[in-house]
Amino acid sequence: MDEDDHSLARIGRDPDAFEAFYREHIDTVQRFVARRVADPHLVADLTAEVFLAVIRSAHGYRADRGSVVGWLYGVAHNVVSAERRRRAREHRAHERAAGRRELTGEDVARLEERIDAEARARELGAAMDRLSRGERAVLELVALDGLAVKDAAHALGVPQVTARVRLHRARRALRDHLSPVVLTVAPEVTP
Amino acid sequence: MTQLGHFEQNLLTELREVVADQAAARRPRRSPARRLVPAAAGAGLLAAGLLVGLPALDGEQARAAYAIDANDDGTITVTVDRLEDADGLERQLAAHGVSAVIDYVPPGQQCRQVPRRFEPMSVTREWVDMSRPDIETDSEFSVTLRPALFEDKTLIIEAMRAGDGHSLLFVSVTAGPVAPCVLVDAG
Numbered sequence: 001m002d003e004d005d006h007s008l009a010r011i012g013r014d015p016d017a018f019e020a021f022y023r024e025h026i027d028t029v030q031r032f033v034a035r036r037v038a039d040p041h042l043v044a045d046l047t048a049e050v051f052l053a054v055i056r057s058a059h060g061y062r063a064d065r066g067s068v069v070g071w072l073y074g075v076a077h078n079v080v081s082a083e084r085r086r087r088a089r090e091h092r093a094h095e096r097a098a099g100r101r102e103l104t105g106e107d108v109a110r111l112e113e114r115i116d117a118e119a120r121a122r123e124l125g126a127a128m129d130r131l132s133r134g135e136r137a138v139l140e141l142v143a144l145d146g147l148a149v150k151d152a153a154h155a156l157g158v159p160q161v162t163a164r165v166r167l168h169r170a171r172r173a174l175r176d177h178l179s180p181v182v183l184t185v186a187p188e189v190t191p
Numbered sequence: 192m193t194q195l196g197h198f199e200q201n202l203l204t205e206l207r208e209v210v211a212d213q214a215a216a217r218r219p220r221r222s223p224a225r226r227l228v229p230a231a232a233g234a235g236l237l238a239a240g241l242l243v244g245l246p247a248l249d250g251e252q253a254r255a256a257y258a259i260d261a262n263d264d265g266t267i268t269v270t271v272d273r274l275e276d277a278d279g280l281e282r283q284l285a286a287h288g289v290s291a292v293i294d295y296v297p298p299g300q301q302c303r304q305v306p307r308r309f310e311p312m313s314v315t316r317e318w319v320d321m322s323r324p325d326i327e328t329d330s331e332f333s334v335t336l337r338p339a340l341f342e343d344k345t346l347i348i349e350a351m352r353a354g355d356g357h358s359l360l361f362v363s364v365t366a367g368p369v370a371p372c373v374l375v376d377a378g
Contacts, residue, residue, distance in 0.1 A: 013214035015207040022203055026195070044198055051206050053286030055213060060261025060287070075286050082285035086278075107198040133343060157288050157339055 008061040008068065011054065022051060025072060030114055032076045035121040035144050037083075040111035044103055046083060050076045066154025073141055074155030081137070128174065135170040138163045259283050262335070266320075270333040274350050288338035289346055294372040296351035302372035309347060309365040319346070319362055334362060345369055 010017040026047075033046045053075050061071050103111070121144045128136045134156075141152035153163035195203065256275040260268045267287050271280070274295040284291040294302060302308060320335040336346065347363045349372065 011210070013210065015210045018210045019203060019207060022206065023195070026199055044202075048202055048205075049282060051202070052209065053283065055206065055210055056259065056283055057261065057286050060267070074288075078285040078288060079282065082282055082290070085290065086281075102201075104197050107196060110196050111198075156342075158342065 008058045008063075008071075010058075012056065012058040018055065021054070025069075028069070028072065029076055030111070031118060032073065032145060033080060034111070034114045034118040036080050036125055036140075038115050038119075038122060040108045040115065041103060042083075043111050043115060044107070046080060049083075050079045053079050067151055070147060070151030070154040073145055073147060073151070074157070077137060077141065077155060081133075128170070131170050131173055134158075135166045135173070138166040139170040139174075142167055256280075257283070259287060261287070265339060266335050266337045268333050268335045271350075284346065289336055289341045290344070291346040291348065292369045293348045294350070296349065296372070296374065298351070300374045300376055301351055302349055303375045306370075308372065309345070309363070309369040310367045311363045312344070312366055314340075314364045318364060 007017065008021075011021045012018075029050050030043065030047050033043050033050070037043050037046060050072075054072065057075060061068070125140065125144065128139060131139065137156055138149075138152050138158075141147045141155055142149060147155065149163050149167060150160055152167075153160045156163065158166075256271065256273040257280045258270045258272075259280075260270070262268060267289070269280070269284070277293040277295050281291050281293050284293075296302060317337060318340050334348075341364075343366065345365050347361075347365060347369055349361045
């Protein structure tokens with residue numbers, strides 16, 4: 001087991017190790033969620049759920065399969081995707097709407113600032129509705145989150161070649177529908 | 192290092208407690224007092240559903256209702272001790288790359304069978320293994336899954352309490368949509 005495996009495994013059982021990880025990655029996780037969700041309460045809830053999932057699954061991380069950030073994006077992607085599916089099941093929609101976490105006015109303002117900063121990314125996300133789930137997942141991680149294709153593949157647990165093919169298909173499918181601004185974004189992240 | 196706001200600081204405090212609780216919960220192993228009693232024979236090929244027994248409640252309310260462990264061979268093992276917090280288990284399975292729809296059905300009821308909620312796939316133990324040795328000898332119910340196979344697929348678990356003190360568990364996999372469980376009286 002190498003050093004990264006060790007430090008990641010510890011965050012599930014050592015509060016100090018977890019705190020160091022949390023402080024290092026809280027911004028990354030909040031931005032990831034804010035690129036996909038525009039409600040501050042839901043951003044707060046999903047941020048919490050991503051870290052809960054991290055705590056429960058950190059022992060399964062293997063450094064030889066990819067970077068910590070790639071792994072973290074994989075966890076965040078799964079949590080946000082599960083939320084999308086849950087919201088699609090209408091009988092669960094109401095319990096989410098109110099938000100469970102206590103937020104002060106200052107918290108809401110901070111989260112809204114973050115949400116506003118990610119507005120363009122969410123527009124791109126909305127344009128992706130026409131893609132298959134697999135294509136969308138790769139394109140989101142690469143074009144919205146700036147991951148290398150290798151890390152996106154790791155985050156999604158698929159071979160790199162699969163991720164590349166899906167990315168290619170996704171770009172082709174979106175080519176006619178993206179605004180010029182977005183079109184300048186996608187090619188820049190081509191590895 | 193990030194300057195934390197009120198929400199982020201509170202969340203950190205909360206999560207530190209979760210880590211401490213998890214560390215404490217992992218130390219003692221499960222008691223061997225509870226045994227799984229299969230409710231139906233055969234844990235071989237998984238088709239529309241697979242039926243096993245779950246241990247009944249035994250007062251150990253303090254322990255988590257479920258646990259997920261990642262195995263070295265790329266599989267994960269889901270252990271369900273109590274039929275509670277299906278949403279939490281769905282979220283944790285999602286974090287491991289498995290999309291799941293889990294319904295714990297109240298006593299005397301079941302999910303409506305007609306029309307079908309989903310189109311079941313025929314899958315093997317490579318996908319969902321409920322026959323690992325500890326199932327027959329240990330105290331806990333567990334299912335071992337291979338998340339890599341579940342891309343664009345959904346795992347469906349439907350569990351209900353039977354009159355004999357055990358619970359019945361159906362496990363299926365589908366490549367299509369899953370309709371919500373509509374509760375009807377069992378029998």
